[in-house]
Amino acid sequence: MKSALLRYLPLLLLAIAWELVSRLGLVSSSALPPLSDVLKSWYELLLDGDLTGNGFASLYRGGMGLLLAVVVGAALGIAMAWWKPANVLFAPIVEIFYPLPKSALIPVTVIWLGFGNGSKILLIFLGCMIPVTIGAFNGARSSEQTLVWSARSMGASRLRMLWDVVLPSAMPELLNGIRTALALSFILLVSSELIVAREGLGYLIGFLGANGSYDAMYAVVLTVAFLGFAADRGYQMFMNWMLQWREQTQ
Amino acid sequence: MSNGQPQIVIDKVSHMYRPPRGKPVLALDDVSLQVGTREFLALLGPSGCGKSTLLYLLGGFLPIEKGAITVDSKPVAAPGPDRGIVFQHFALFPWKTVRDNILYGLERQSMPKDERLARAQSFIDLVGLSGFEDSFPSQLSGGMKQRTALARTLAFDPKILLMDEPFGALDAQTRHLMQGELLNIWQRTPKTVIFVTHDVQEAVYLADRVAVMTARPGRIKTIVDTKFDKNDPGIFKTKVFVDKVDELWGLVRDEAIKAERRKV
Numbered sequence: 001m002k003s004a005l006l007r008y009l010p011l012l013l014l015a016i017a018w019e020l021v022s023r024l025g026l027v028s029s030s031a032l033p034p035l036s037d038v039l040k041s042w043y044e045l046l047l048d049g050d051l052t053g054n055g056f057a058s059l060y061r062g063g064m065g066l067l068l069a070v071v072v073g074a075a076l077g078i079a080m081a082w083w084k085p086a087n088v089l090f091a092p093i094v095e096i097f098y099p100l101p102k103s104a105l106i107p108v109t110v111i112w113l114g115f116g117n118g119s120k121i122l123l124i125f126l127g128c129m130i131p132v133t134i135g136a137f138n139g140a141r142s143s144e145q146t147l148v149w150s151a152r153s154m155g156a157s158r159l160r161m162l163w164d165v166v167l168p169s170a171m172p173e174l175l176n177g178i179r180t181a182l183a184l185s186f187i188l189l190v191s192s193e194l195i196v197a198r199e200g201l202g203y204l205i206g207f208l209g210a211n212g213s214y215d216a217m218y219a220v221v222l223t224v225a226f227l228g229f230a231a232d233r234g235y236q237m238f239m240n241w242m243l244q245w246r247e248q249t250q
Numbered sequence: 251m252s253n254g255q256p257q258i259v260i261d262k263v264s265h266m267y268r269p270p271r272g273k274p275v276l277a278l279d280d281v282s283l284q285v286g287t288r289e290f291l292a293l294l295g296p297s298g299c300g301k302s303t304l305l306y307l308l309g310g311f312l313p314i315e316k317g318a319i320t321v322d323s324k325p326v327a328a329p330g331p332d333r334g335i336v337f338q339h340f341a342l343f344p345w346k347t348v349r350d351n352i353l354y355g356l357e358r359q360s361m362p363k364d365e366r367l368a369r370a371q372s373f374i375d376l377v378g379l380s381g382f383e384d385s386f387p388s389q390l391s392g393g394m395k396q397r398t399a400l401a402r403t404l405a406f407d408p409k410i411l412l413m414d415e416p417f418g419a420l421d422a423q424t425r426h427l428m429q430g431e432l433l434n435i436w437q438r439t440p441k442t443v444i445f446v447t448h449d450v451q452e453a454v455y456l457a458d459r460v461a462v463m464t465a466r467p468g469r470i471k472t473i474v475d476t477k478f479d480k481n482d483p484g485i486f487k488t489k490v491f492v493d494k495v496d497e498l499w500g501l502v503r504d505e506a507i508k509a510e511r512r513k514v
Contacts, residue, residue: 149309150343152310154354168343244386
C-alpha cells in the first residue's frame with residue numbers, strides 16, 4: 001500500500017504544479033484552468049447528471065463493440081489457425097485491415113448506420129477485432145501437438161478439442177490481444193463521439209470545448225483518462241486471475 | 251498369453267516424414283509386427299529411427315499411408331480411448347489441476363459425477379499423489395508430472411497403453427523408481443503396453459519382448475524375448491539379465507553408431 005502511494009506520488013506533484021502554474025498566471029486560465037476549478041466543475045457535471053448520462057452511453061458503446069470484437073475475433077483467429085479455408089479467405093483481409101488507421105472508418109460507419117449507437121459499436125468492433133484475431137491466431141497456432149493428441153486419445157471430438165485445448169493454449173496471447181483492443185476501444189470511442197454524436201463523453205468534450213466551458217471540458221477529459229486507466233488495471237487483474245496456472249514457483 | 255489373432259497387427263507399414271521445409275525422409279520402411287493381448291513390448295532403437303512415429307501411427311495421430319495397422323481386427327483410423335498414450339514431456343493440460351487433468355478422460359465417458367471423482371481419487375492415490383490434487387502441473391517436479399500423466403491415462407482404462415519414452419525426461423533415480431512402479435501397476439491392471447525407449451536396460455527390465463529397430467529408415471532388425479521374474483529385486487545383478495542387456499546392446503550399438511554418424 002505504501003509503495004503504491006509512493007508510485008503515484010509524481011501524479012500528485014503534477015497536480016500541484018498544474019494548480020500553481022494556473023493560479024500564478026503562468027499560463028492563461030482558459031488554456032489550463034486551475035485543477036481545483038476543474039474538480040468543482042466535475043462535481044457539478046456529476047450532480048447535473050451530464051456525466052453519468054453521457055458516461056453510460058459511452059460505456060455501452062465501448063462495451064458492446066469490444067464484446068463483439070472479442071467473441072468474433074477469437075473465433076476467427078482460432079478458425080484461421082486450425083482450418084485452412086478460413087485462413088485462405090481471411091488472412092489477406094486481416095493483413096490489409098491491420099495497418100489501416102481505424103479512425104478513417106468513422107465517416108464510413110456513420111454513412112452506414114447513422115449518428116447513434118450503431119455506427120460507434122460497428123467502428124469499435126471492426127477496429128478492436130484485429131488485435132484480438134491476431135492474438136487468437138498466434139496463440140492457437142502455438143498449441144502443443146501432444147496436448148491435442150492427448151485430448152483426442154481421451155475421446156475428445158475435434159470441436160471439443162478446439163474448445164478444451166486450443167482455446168486455453170491460445171489464452172495468454174489472446175488476452176494480450178484483448179488488452180490492446182481495450183485501449184484501442186477508448187481511442188475509437190472518444191474520437192468517433194467527438195466527430196459525430198449527440199451524446200457520449202467524447203461528444204461532451206467537444207460540446208463543452210466549443211462553448212468555452214474549459215473547466216468542465218477538462219473535467220470530462222480527466223474522467224475519460226481515469227476510466228481508461230481503471231479499465232486497464234481491472235483487466236490486468238482479470239488476466240492474472242485467468243493465467244494463474246502459468247509457471248509459478250513452489 | 252495371447253491366443254488366436256494377435257491384438258495389434260502392424261502389416262508392412264512405411265511412412266514418409268515430410269518436414270515443413272526440406273525434402274521428405276523415409277522414416278519407417280516396411281515394418282511388420284504383432285503384439286498379443288496384455289503383452290509388454292518395448293520398441294528399442296537409436297534416436298531418429300522412427301520408433302515414436304510407429305507409436306503415433308498406432309495411436310491414430312498420423313495418417314497411415316502405406317501398409318495397415320489393426321487393433322482387435324479393426325483398422326486404426328483415428329485416436330480413441332482404447333489406446334491411451336503417455337508422452338516423454340507429460341503433455342499435461344497446464345491450465346488444469348492434477349485432479350482435473352485426471353478427470354478429463356473420464357468426463358468424455360458417460361459416468362456419473364461422484365463415480366468419476368472417486369475413480370480419479372483412486373488413481374491419484376495409486377500413483378502416490380495424494381495431497382497434490384489441487385496443484386497445477388507447473389508446481390510439480392518432473393516425476394510427479396509423469397505420475398499424473400500415467401494416472402490420467404490409466405484412469406480412463408484403455409486396453410492398450412502407448413508409452414513414448416515416458417521416463418526419458420526424468421533424472422536417473424526417479425526413472426528407476428518409476429520403472430518399478432509401472433511394472434507394479436501393469437501386473438495389477440494388465441494391459442497391452444508398447445513402450446518406446448532408447449535405454450537398453452530399461453527395455454530388458456520392463457518388457458516381455460524387445461523389438462530392435464534399425465537407424466533411419468526404421469525397420470525391425472530383430473525381436474528378442476526378455477521375460478524375467480520382474481519381482482526379483484536383485485534382477486539387475488543376475489547373469490541372465492546382464493547377458494540379455496549385453497546381447498541387445500550389441501544389436502543396438504551398430505545402429506546407434508550409424509545414427510550418430512548421420513548427425514555430423
